[in-house]
Amino acid sequence: MSTGSQIGRAVDRVDAHAKVTGTARYSAERRPPGTVHAVLVGAQVANGRVTDIDTSEAMAVDGVLAVLTHRELPRIATRPAVVPSLAGTSAHGQSLFPMQDDRVYYAGQPVAMVVADTLERAEHAAELVGVTYAVEAAITTIEQGRDEAFEPERIFGGIVPGRTERGDVAAGLREADVVMERVFHLAANHHNPIETSAATAVWEDSRLTLYDTTQGPTATRLSVAELLGIPPSDIRVVSEFVGGSFGSKAMIWSHPTLAAMAAQYVRAPVTLSLSREQMFTGSGHREEQEHTLTLGAREDGTLTALRHRKLSPTSCFDEWAEPSISPVSQLYACPNFEGVYNVFRANTMTPTFMRAPGEGSGAFVLETALDELAYELGVDPIELRLRNHADTDPETGDPWSSKGLRECYERGAELFGWGLRDPIPRSRRDGNWLVGTGMASAIYPVYTPMSPQRARARVYADGRAVIETGASDFGTGVGTIMAQVAAQALGMETEAVAVHYGDTELPNTVAAVGSAGAGAVSSAVHTAATALRERLVGQAVADPESPLRGADPAGVAVAEGRMFLREAPETGETYSDLLRRHMMFDADALGEWEPPAQDTGYGMATFGAQFAEVGVDPDLGLVRVRRLTGVFAPGRVLNRKTARSQLMGGMLWGMGQALLEATHMEPQQGRWANASLAEYLLPVNADAPDVEAEMIEVEDRVVNPLGVKGIGEVGQVGVAAAIANAVFHATGQRFHDLPITVESVLAKL
Numbered sequence: 001m002s003t004g005s006q007i008g009r010a011v012d013r014v015d016a017h018a019k020v021t022g023t024a025r026y027s028a029e030r031r032p033p034g035t036v037h038a039v040l041v042g043a044q045v046a047n048g049r050v051t052d053i054d055t056s057e058a059m060a061v062d063g064v065l066a067v068l069t070h071r072e073l074p075r076i077a078t079r080p081a082v083v084p085s086l087a088g089t090s091a092h093g094q095s096l097f098p099m100q101d102d103r104v105y106y107a108g109q110p111v112a113m114v115v116a117d118t119l120e121r122a123e124h125a126a127e128l129v130g131v132t133y134a135v136e137a138a139i140t141t142i143e144q145g146r147d148e149a150f151e152p153e154r155i156f157g158g159i160v161p162g163r164t165e166r167g168d169v170a171a172g173l174r175e176a177d178v179v180m181e182r183v184f185h186l187a188a189n190h191h192n193p194i195e196t197s198a199a200t201a202v203w204e205d206s207r208l209t210l211y212d213t214t215q216g217p218t219a220t221r222l223s224v225a226e227l228l229g230i231p232p233s234d235i236r237v238v239s240e241f242v243g244g245s246f247g248s249k250a251m252i253w254s255h256p257t258l259a260a261m262a263a264q265y266v267r268a269p270v271t272l273s274l275s276r277e278q279m280f281t282g283s284g285h286r287e288e289q290e291h292t293l294t295l296g297a298r299e300d301g302t303l304t305a306l307r308h309r310k311l312s313p314t315s316c317f318d319e320w321a322e323p324s325i326s327p328v329s330q331l332y333a334c335p336n337f338e339g340v341y342n343v344f345r346a347n348t349m350t351p352t353f354m355r356a357p358g359e360g361s362g363a364f365v366l367e368t369a370l371d372e373l374a375y376e377l378g379v380d381p382i383e384l385r386l387r388n389h390a391d392t393d394p395e396t397g398d399p400w401s402s403k404g405l406r407e408c409y410e411r412g413a414e415l416f417g418w419g420l421r422d423p424i425p426r427s428r429r430d431g432n433w434l435v436g437t438g439m440a441s442a443i444y445p446v447y448t449p450m451s452p453q454r455a456r457a458r459v460y461a462d463g464r465a466v467i468e469t470g471a472s473d474f475g476t477g478v479g480t481i482m483a484q485v486a487a488q489a490l491g492m493e494t495e496a497v498a499v500h501y502g503d504t505e506l507p508n509t510v511a512a513v514g515s516a517g518a519g520a521v522s523s524a525v526h527t528a529a530t531a532l533r534e535r536l537v538g539q540a541v542a543d544p545e546s547p548l549r550g551a552d553p554a555g556v557a558v559a560e561g562r563m564f565l566r567e568a569p570e571t572g573e574t575y576s577d578l579l580r581r582h583m584m585f586d587a588d589a590l591g592e593w594e595p596p597a598q599d600t601g602y603g604m605a606t607f608g609a610q611f612a613e614v615g616v617d618p619d620l621g622l623v624r625v626r627r628l629t630g631v632f633a634p635g636r637v638l639n640r641k642t643a644r645s646q647l648m649g650g651m652l653w654g655m656g657q658a659l660l661e662a663t664h665m666e667p668q669q670g671r672w673a674n675a676s677l678a679e680y681l682l683p684v685n686a687d688a689p690d691v692e693a694e695m696i697e698v699e700d701r702v703v704n705p706l707g708v709k710g711i712g713e714v715g716q717v718g719v720a721a722a723i724a725n726a727v728f729h730a731t732g733q734r735f736h737d738l739p740i741t742v743e744s745v746l747a748k749l
């Protein structure tokens, strides 16, 4: 009689079949009749002016309809301002919109757009656009920009202050028995989702439909509306399938607006798709960064002071740095803290969110330094962390909404076999491999949306249900958990619930960013499905013809699509019977979840513990990760299968960060030197070790109705430090720069 718990079940993804069979249609594959293709031409220089553009050769190519440059492209209605998409507003990735004048700020900045009847002709013609520049010297790297650095007031789209302080760091360092200072360097990174960014724009009179690959259809709608100066209600954005993102599609870059402008210009639907190379200059990146961490500790390992300085390049027009200092400030109890960002103006686009933006880099810095401290003091690394455990949020003194970190250490140590470890560096061998193990903590904040989150639930008389939200699923599984959450609230099987999502015509939800997608969408869906259940139960108890007539609604339970008295389960009726008796084809309800105010009075974060075992070949400089174990406390788990996939993906991402991923700047030209998947190294299956990801469910009554804390990013945090610490254990050598390359290992061994 009872429907088992739908929440938590390892349900297969609702979009799996379409993706595996190739029937899923992505934004660039939408081809309304008459669709033509736009291709962008990026600036070849990193700084200067366009002095001339010769479009005649390109225009002469068969099938070319237009070549648009700053001379032809209409002016935008408003200058964009960088706003993070969590706000539920427009979400411009940078405040520069291309082709508004002749100024070039970074290589790859679009300077022309070619429109032709086929993609091939457009690409060919794009190569024939002759651009002449007045070139100026460019600054793109920390080496070049160090002396120009300044302290910004705010970073990260304005949501993080440029400086954080508490206590008295100088006093804390004086009290310390051990003071350590370390400098770290992290390479720039790019996201590289399989699907490159793309938009197809279709005008019907004054109404625009955009098939856009985005984490936030509403953010696209609002951003494009602002730039074009048209009402948001005249724009529909459809993002049915999105092939990965990792933050590259969180902000709304210029291409959907450019597609819409091109479509207006040639009076035909236009698809604009970035090439793989253009993804390196078209959708943001994680900036190159240098960190200086100073820590003071007593002999027992308790921290007395932390000072963290981060230096990184930002664009010429925005002040963006990923907030690497936040995890350093929040992870451990430390009374004296100072964190300062420094940025300098560089000839790159504005950097952006990239999976665990800030936490991924900050945790590497802190957790490497703590491992060094553990060795210096002869304390076990887990024990050192327990001695500094933050029982309350170190930034505010507030209690945590939930934590579970101690349990993660304990379970992780058990799974990984941490207790068997001989801490002496270079004490273990396997043939020619030096073998070592390391660990680190993980933290990722719980962001809640700043606007109400809506969903609609509908039950049909045939006993099936549909749940609708505007949110897109960019590969996380959020579409699947919508069905599960609705099924749970309605008392149905997940398989009886269809989901519609990724469309601004559906009830509004915020962009899925900051690991907040599952929390936001599940809350909206839970609210809507609960409202519908209450509506149907209310109708039944008020209906003289219902077996439930006169019952107290609070005493009515639902399971398998049937409402019944909890105390007398044989008394009841199905949703279908109720609807049919009333000649109702369906019934629906809109749910609106109001997120908690930004200051809940609680510290809110997801925690975890990471463990790595590596082998290092001292002759070849190879580092092979042999095992990764992660244990996380993400609140409530909505789907064990998709959740585990997210965590595993995050952990492998961390392995890429540790050992492979780097975008190299050619400093004279100011251009990325390896803007391709051939030369930007990513882990592949052959690099992947056994990955063990486990979840400990902790109850959280603060973050949202179901206590969902988010898992998209925390899996990455701490992995690079765990690996670097394992490399130290294996070799006796510390690595403070990422990635840890073959060359850097050979230089030290």
Ligand code: MOS
Residues within 6 Å of the ligand: 215, 246, 247, 248, 250, 353, 354, 355, 356, 357, 512, 513, 514, 515
């Ligand atoms: Mo996530 S890197 O905030 O899209």
